[in-house]
Amino acid sequence: MAKRKISNTLALAVLGLLQEQPMHPYEMATTLRERHKDSSFKVNSGSLYDTVESLVRHGWIEPVETARDGRRPERTVYAPTGLGQDEFVRWIDELLRTPVAEYPKFMAAVSYLGALGPERAAEALLERAGHLARRIEETNTVLADTVGSGQVPRLFMIEAECAVHAWEAELAWTRRTVAEIRDGSLFWPRAERTEQGWTWSAPGEEPVR
């Protein structure tokens, strides 16, 4: 599979908005925030203007008007090209079909969980669990206020359900791991350097205290 010309998903968000109506970049940013899409896309104004320019270079969108309102800076309004409309759908299709490696920061830290020692690791994970629980709560509230009240169709906020599901899984794993550390079922070996390389104390022998 050849590499995509554009990889930043913010471009996908831009394309998505322009399917509805022509827009200038600043309006894209505010619209994305209004619709809570800024939790799926990193909306940074600097990146946004770069992204839009890149989409123009690739012929996926084009400027349709440059208006000036009083003495405000002029706004360039963009619309998708035919190519852009096709690629929008193809891109979504591809992203859904094929999982790609993503290297989340949490995974990196878990890789070196051992370095903290059992007590500190358990404590840190427990704090994370609290944050996750709160975030789940907040997102469910947002869902209730929008989809729950019938203001927005469920399909248009489905990514929030997906995110909540993922956080719940992470929360469950985190709590389970804290429990395993505390009850000793996750054995904490004491690594030591010998002439041959590395050895670890085995379960039953003295663990780290």
Add this chain to the structure above:
Amino acid sequence: MAKRKISNTLALAVLGLLQEQPMHPYEMATTLRERHKDSSFKVNSGSLYDTVESLVRHGWIEPVETARDGRRPERTVYAPTGLGQDEFVRWIDELLRTPVAEYPKFMAAVSYLGALGPERAAEALLERAGHLARRIEETNTVLADTVGSGQVPRLFMIEAECAVHAWEAELAWTRRTVAEIRDGSLFWPRAERTEQGWTWSAPGEEPVR
């Protein structure tokens, strides 16, 4: 919370390896791959050399030797400084404690699931489910071959368990969503532009076919 000087987690991997013994960058890369840590860290040789240099600039590691083996290019061997050893632990602690927004590509695509229409969306998600199931299987095999055979302590591969847990959750959500699309419980509104803005067909009215 002030922004971290270094944010690329590859630097964390480097620090982790150097806790054990001094190493040159190329050896870091091969060691990370041997230990399957390349699924938690994006090990790209270009980035690796940049990262090492950045760690030197910040005083977290320092060159301890530049050896030349025959006429091969010379290798610079690095070791962590005292500061680097402290920061290693602090960084892990912080990454574990506080979840940060990560914008995975899948979430972006799910945000625009609607654009595919029900049949194509279900089909794409189903293909993803297959990939995820395979990846889970593969990782479990690796775990059985390493931790299961007692070659490596479970703690040193705990991130693989964490990843499997996350993929299983994603798989479950994906399958459930396919089912909901197919049995109609995830209503697919037909969006339309009117003079006032946008309106959607409500459940009960004609959905998209």
Add this chain to the structure above:
DNA sequence: TGTCGTATAGTCGGATCCGGCTACTAGGAT
């Protein structure tokens, strides 16, 4: 009427990241 905070709209320089490249060695295969 001055000015303070917020919304509007976008620019820019520097940091980061990465794919593709060079250059050399060792060990078979032809």
Add this chain to the structure above:
DNA sequence: ATCCTAGTAGCCGGATCCGACTATACGACA
């Protein structure tokens, strides 16, 4: 003898990304 491939080690140009910044408009309020 020569070629070919795989492994060892690192470098670099260009693309991308983002934080911090500029500049104007507008309503509130003292």
